[in-house]
Amino acid sequence: MNPKDDHYYIDQVKNGKLSAFSYLVEKYRDMVYGLSLKMLKNTEDAEELAQDTFVKAFQSIGTYRGSSKFSTWLYRIAYNGAITQLRKRKVELYSLDEQRLSDQDELDIANRLTEIDQEALAGSLKKAMATLPADDQVLITLFYYEDQRVEDIAQITGLSESNVKVKIHRARKKMYSFLKENLEEAVFNVL
Template sequence: MTADNDIYYINLIIEGNSNAFSVLVDRYKDLVFSLALKMVKNREEAEEVAQDTFIKVFKSLSQFKGDSKFSTWIYKVAYNTSLDRLKKHKREQSVVSIDEFNSNQIRSMDNALDAMEDDERSKAIQDCIKLLPSDDAFLLTLFYFEEQSLEEIAKIVGLTANNVKVKLFRSRKKLTAILKERLEPEIIEYYEKN
């Protein structure tokens, strides 16, 4: 329903009703902002990226072919705008060593996280995702929180679905390292109490 609804508003905008764009902005502003924030890791810059994203979307709306969902297209614009912002400021991203982790350790960390309450776990994960490099945070957010498919993410970031799968695995390894470092004392304390 939303995809058809998006097309309706896109057609109105292309026909000259620029006020209809506010419906699309309202629908996607929170998602675009949260994705930008994951990438640039600064609230003010994320607001600028979101604004730039919507300006680009408005100017190039007639180029939207409908080959993918409008949400996928707008995510791609947000992603590329965020990358442009990062390149402009040439920020150094922190790198987490992942050499020591394997699939079993990632699974055991996932099992330990299951012991935490859902809200606590979600907040803890979100806080740790903020510590990841921008690309990793963006991919994990799209896949786990925005529930985008591998194919949709591939269209957004301009990679194959297999490459996205590999990058997601590596991003999870980095996230696991951060979670292990930050949460292990809390988890040990939790098990000692129970």
């Protein structure tokens, strides 16, 4: 066992060494903050929610049994906190336009995107991400960027696994649609 994995630090915190928790905060801070920001769309609220998430995680670390990954457990706390906040604000979470792109279209776009420079690609991805509803942004980030499994995402969001798969599929298509348009505009501008 790697002595420096999450469980090593979790055990230390459980044994009363509070400072060990800072390792976990440091490791997951950006992800929890990013998730909060995607959901709440406001940096101050996102920071507060992200801090609350870690404080809650610390308070209930005694109940964490290790049956799921620590990150899954942590993201679930953050996600639930965001949902509670959004319900208070009465924001509509779930809206999605289905895009009509075939799998082959997606592969073609992906190939073309690999040819553009990294900075432009990063910018396009950010813009494409912004076109998605908050919950879809979270799903895409968890699955494609954070490498979380569908089962874990289902646990975090409280959705069924099949629902997670469908939503990821649709959100990815929507992002590809945006990227395709963006790419065509860029080519048009060059010409």
